Amino acid sequence: AQTVTQSQPEMSVQEAETVTLSCTYDTSESDYYLFWYKQPPSRQMILVIRQEAYKQQNATENRFSVNFQKAAKSFSLKISDSQLGDAAMYFCAYSYTQGGSEKLVFGKGTKLTVNP
Amino acid sequence: EPEVTQTPSHQVTQMGQEVILRCVPISNHLYFYWYRQILGQKVEFLVSFYNNEISEKSEIFDDQFSVERPDGSNFTLKIRSTKLEDSAMYFCASIQTRENTIYFGEGSWLTVV
Numbered sequence: 001a002q003t004v005t006q007s008q009p010e011m012s013v014q015e016a017e018t019v020t021l022s023c024t025y026d027t028s029e030s031d032y033y034l035f036w037y038k039q040p041p042s043r044q045m046i047l048v049i050r051q052e053a054y055k056q057q058n059a060t061e062n063r064f065s066v067n068f069q070k071a072a073k074s075f076s077l078k079i080s081d082s083q084l085g086d087a088a089m090y091f092c093a094y095s096y097t098q099g100g101s102e103k104l105v106f107g108k109g110t111k112l113t114v115n116p
Numbered sequence: 117e118p119e120v121t122q123t124p125s126h127q128v129t130q131m132g133q134e135v136i137l138r139c140v141p142i143s144n145h146l147y148f149y150w151y152r153q154i155l156g157q158k159v160e161f162l163v164s165f166y167n168n169e170i171s172e173k174s175e176i177f178d179d180q181f182s183v184e185r186p187d188g189s190n191f192t193l194k195i196r197s198t199k200l201e202d203s204a205m206y207f208c209a210s211i212q213t214r215e216n217t218i219y220f221g222e223g224s225w226l227t228v229v
Contacts, residue, residue: 035217043205045159045220091159095218098172102147102211104218106159 002027004094006107013082014115020067021077021110023092029053033095034068034075039109040088048090051075079112087114118142120221122208128227132197137224139191139208148191149209149218150183152176159207165191198228 003026013019025034036048051059051068058066063083067076079086092107121140129135141148150162163173165183182194191210195202208221 033217037220042222043153043225044222045207047217047219050217093159102213102218103161103164103172104149104151104159104209105161108158 002029002094002096002105004092004105004107006092006110008110009108010111010113012113012115013079015082015084017082018078018080019082019112021079021090021092021112023075023077023107025073025075025092025094025105027073027094027096029096031097034066035093035095035104036064036066036075036077037091037093037106038086038088039091045091049077082114084114084116087112118219120208120210120219122206122221122224124224125222126225126227128229129198131200131228135195135198135202135226137193137195137206137208137226139193139221140189141191141208141210142212142219143189145210145212145219147171147211147213148185149211150193151207151209151220152204153207153223154201154204162193162206195226198226200228202226203228 005024032053034051038046038048049061049064063080065078089109091109094105123138148165153159163177164171180196185191205223207223209218211218
């Protein structure tokens, strides 16, 4: 069964500092995608970053980058120069194909607090 | 940037009433989804829809739930007889196969009283 585990229910960081959110997943698939979604208090799900499993190079998106360790099935998110607007729930998600459609499995989320 | 739109943003309904949540997926997307997030919990898959039929559904998606795409643009989730435990944020999502990135709408917050 595909599962996604986020071991940190809550994290905090000082404004302008760097924080890393952890995520591990379990799969027997070789072709899949990994995502980090941000959910601010408005509860909208916003895509932060995406990683294709077949790519060795870690994805980056401005201040957001990932450390993708395929063998270890680890997919952590690093936020550099943290800003107050980064405060949100962050969900790690895994996407795979089943029955001809893509399916997302989410972790339980990490609540990030940014302290001024 | 294209986006998935959902209506209503918030609905309060009496237990036992029927509710229809509406979604307009991104126009060139082929697969459509409904996900649910009960307050304080993780996002859960409900159902996927492709080529005008359900391609997969979870155990949550029982006979009280139905989906349809009546006019080629709207994608609706109907809950026939709401229960208190149906209170949740319902997210519509769509995907264009090649990109393999699922885009979410802003969610419809359903409160059953």
